[in-house]
Amino acid sequence: MPEQITRRDWLLAAIRREPGPITTGRAEQLLATTSWSCHRNTARKDLRALAARGALWAMDDDGRRTYFPATTPRTGGAL
Template sequence: MPDQTTRRAWLLTAIQRESGPITTQRAAQLLATTTWSCHRNTARKELRSLSQRGLLRPVDVDGRRTYHPARGHR
């Protein structure tokens, strides 16, 4: 059976392996290594969706948003 991993699930797993905060740029770089088509806006929407589901925690510093894995989801 083919792997049914979604882009969003793959991104969450990749973020959980990272050691620091994730920016939209970093998320786009991670997704660029996959077969899924990804642009900066797509990465931003995926991060926002993961945050709304409680899987990522957004942090705003100096007007820039970064994301961290939510507690208990690492």
């Protein structure tokens, strides 16, 4: 039986293919292309969970939180 991918694992793979930082809105857009829920709150929770797992790191810029894959070098005010 093939292994099923979770929504968060799929989102992480999609984020790793993106060229720049990821916002909640962009994560919502990425999820909208799937059969999974694409509500803004779901995207926000998924990003926070991936950051808590260590797969992403977050940075606040002018009150806006953006996320980067953990393999991206950190600069500035990274959390």
